[in-house]
Amino acid sequence: MDMNTIAVIGSGTMGNGIAHTFAQYGYQVNLIDINDEALDRALTTIGKNLDRQVAKAVLTEEQKAETLARLTRFTSIHDGVADVDLVVEAASENLELKLKIFREVAASAKASTILASNTSSISITQIAAATGRADKVIGMHFMNPVPVMKLVEIIRGYSTSDETTKAVMELSEKLGKVPVEVNDYPGFVANRILMPMINEAIYTLYEGVAGVNEIDTVMKLGMAHPMGPLQLADFIGLDVCLAILRVMQSGFGSAKYAPCPLLVNMVMAGKTGVKSGQGFYKY
Incomplete structure (x- = not known):
C-alpha cells in the first residue's frame, strides 16, 4: 500500500x-x-x-x-x-x-x-x-x-x-x-514498564528516602540510564505521566499503578515539568 x-x-x-x-x-x-x-x-x-x-x-x-x-x-x-x-x-x-x-x-x-x-x-x-x-x-x-x-x-x-x-x-x-x-493493553509495552518505574522514583522522593538529584544519579550511574526518572518525567510532562498511570490503574484494576500523591499534587499545582518551567527541576 x-x-x-x-x-x-x-x-x-x-x-x-x-x-x-x-x-x-x-x-x-x-x-x-x-x-x-x-x-x-x-x-x-x-x-x-x-x-x-x-x-x-x-x-x-x-x-x-x-x-x-x-x-x-x-x-x-x-x-x-x-x-x-x-x-x-x-x-x-x-x-x-x-x-x-x-x-x-x-x-x-x-x-x-x-x-x-x-x-x-x-x-x-x-x-x-x-x-x-x-x-x-x-x-x-x-x-x-x-x-x-x-x-x-x-x-x-x-x-x-x-x-x-x-x-x-x-x-x-x-x-x-x-x-x-x-x-493493545493499557500502557502497551513502553509505558507499562516505564511509568511504574517513574512512579516508584516519585514515591522514593515522597517517602524521604533520597533527594531528586540522588535518585536520578543512582539510576544514571547505577543502571546506565541516559536520564534519571525524575528528569525524564519532567520532559515527558508530569500531567502526561499522571494520565497514563490513571489509564493503567483503571484498565488493569490494580492498585500497583496508583499514582503517587506527590505527583497528583504537583500536577494540581501546575508544576508539570519543562513545559511549565518547573517540575522536579527548575527550567
Missing part, C-alpha cells in the same frame, strides 16, 4: 516532531491544529530543529527548505484529512478528545485511509470502535524527540487488519525507524 500524503492532527511537541519526520523523508504533510497561533509555534519549532540538523550536517540547507515546503497548515480536520493516505492523531492524552477527533476523521477521510493514534496508553480498540472502520485503525506511538528516537511502538487493536499493520510497519521503516509490533 503506497502512502504519499500524511495528515498530522495536533501540532504540539509530538505532533510537530511527527510532521517534521514525515516531511524530512519526502512525504507531503498536512499539519492540523485548532488555530493559526498553534501552527505558527509548531512551524517555528520545526524550523529550529531543522537548523540543528543542518548545524550537525545531518541535512543540507536545500534539504531543510525542501522539508519545510512539504508542510501545509490547516485549522480544519475535514479539509486537512480529505485526501490523505494516513492520518496520525497526536492530540492530548484524553479519551473523549481522541474519540471526537476520530469520529470526525472517519467521516471526512477516504475509505482507504489508515487512521493512526500516537497515544501512549489509551486503548486503540476503544478508539477504533468509534470509527466504523476498525480494521484500518492502529497505534503509532513515536518517542520524543521524534526526529531523533528510533523506536515506534505499533499497536494492533482487536480488529486491526494484517494489511494495515504491514503497511504501517513498512512505512515506519521508510522513516528510518525501528517499528515494534505490540498488542
Whole structure:
C-alpha cells in the first residue's frame, strides 16, 4: 500500500516532531491544529530543529527548505484529512478528545485511509470502535524527540487488519525507524514498564528516602540510564505521566499503578515539568 500524503492532527511537541519526520523523508504533510497561533509555534519549532540538523550536517540547507515546503497548515480536520493516505492523531492524552477527533476523521477521510493514534496508553480498540472502520485503525506511538528516537511502538487493536499493520510497519521503516509490533493493553509495552518505574522514583522522593538529584544519579550511574526518572518525567510532562498511570490503574484494576500523591499534587499545582518551567527541576 503506497502512502504519499500524511495528515498530522495536533501540532504540539509530538505532533510537530511527527510532521517534521514525515516531511524530512519526502512525504507531503498536512499539519492540523485548532488555530493559526498553534501552527505558527509548531512551524517555528520545526524550523529550529531543522537548523540543528543542518548545524550537525545531518541535512543540507536545500534539504531543510525542501522539508519545510512539504508542510501545509490547516485549522480544519475535514479539509486537512480529505485526501490523505494516513492520518496520525497526536492530540492530548484524553479519551473523549481522541474519540471526537476520530469520529470526525472517519467521516471526512477516504475509505482507504489508515487512521493512526500516537497515544501512549489509551486503548486503540476503544478508539477504533468509534470509527466504523476498525480494521484500518492502529497505534503509532513515536518517542520524543521524534526526529531523533528510533523506536515506534505499533499497536494492533482487536480488529486491526494484517494489511494495515504491514503497511504501517513498512512505512515506519521508510522513516528510518525501528517499528515494534505490540498488542493493545493499557500502557502497551513502553509505558507499562516505564511509568511504574517513574512512579516508584516519585514515591522514593515522597517517602524521604533520597533527594531528586540522588535518585536520578543512582539510576544514571547505577543502571546506565541516559536520564534519571525524575528528569525524564519532567520532559515527558508530569500531567502526561499522571494520565497514563490513571489509564493503567483503571484498565488493569490494580492498585500497583496508583499514582503517587506527590505527583497528583504537583500536577494540581501546575508544576508539570519543562513545559511549565518547573517540575522536579527548575527550567
